[in-house]
Amino acid sequence: MQLDLVLHKLAHKNLCFTTEKPQDLEDIVLALKCRNQEEMFKVFAIEYEKPIVKRVPYNENEVIKQAAFSNNQAMVLKNSDYSFIEHLVSLNKSLLFKIFDDINGKFYFSRLEFESGFIRDFESMQISYLSHFNHRLFKTAVLVDNKKLGYIYFSCKGS
Structure with a gap:
């Protein structure tokens, strides 16, 4: 399966995932496109209400x-x-x-x-x-x- 993941900006709030393209393209945090032999689908992430309060870094x-x-x-x-x-x-x-x-x-x-x-x-x-x-x-x-x-x-x- 082909995968194309594009991160548009850094998220400051929790994300909500949808298969419907947001009307305001500025809202898109990331877009994921997957394709196999039969079909292709897209998933979009947009910021949701709650701010991210903790990020877990790795070394x-x-x-x-x-x-x-x-x-x-x-x-x-x-x-x-x-x-x-x-x-x-x-x-x-x-x-x-x-x-x-x-x-x-x-x-x-x-x-x-x-x-x-x-x-x-x-x-x-x-x-x-x-x-x-x-x-x-x-x-x-x-x-x-x-x-x-x-x-x-x-x-x-x-x-």
Whole structure:
């Protein structure tokens, strides 16, 4: 199943998920599009009444402490204390900071394009930086257990 997840903005309130596209597109926090051979469906997340009162951070340095970096690539073995997405986001952010060590701003996870949905389990993850658009949007290829999975995108906002 193909998966395309786009994060439009940082949420400040709890999210409500719907299959109906909001009338005001500014309300969309994230959009998820899934497609298989027979059908395609979309899910949208919009902010709901209650503010987020607690975020649970994870230690990105711990996730990637055993990672290997070379040229525009990085590889890490699975650390069972962390999820697939925590591995991917931490590894990609670290790689981008190594490549663009002079960049002024903060990297934000903004999109996933996967050919075969999410991965539940893996042994190793490899990523290869591919390109950027005006130092605002950065594209990286994702391989899991030596199989191409798709792409992750990060945006960079000035500090």
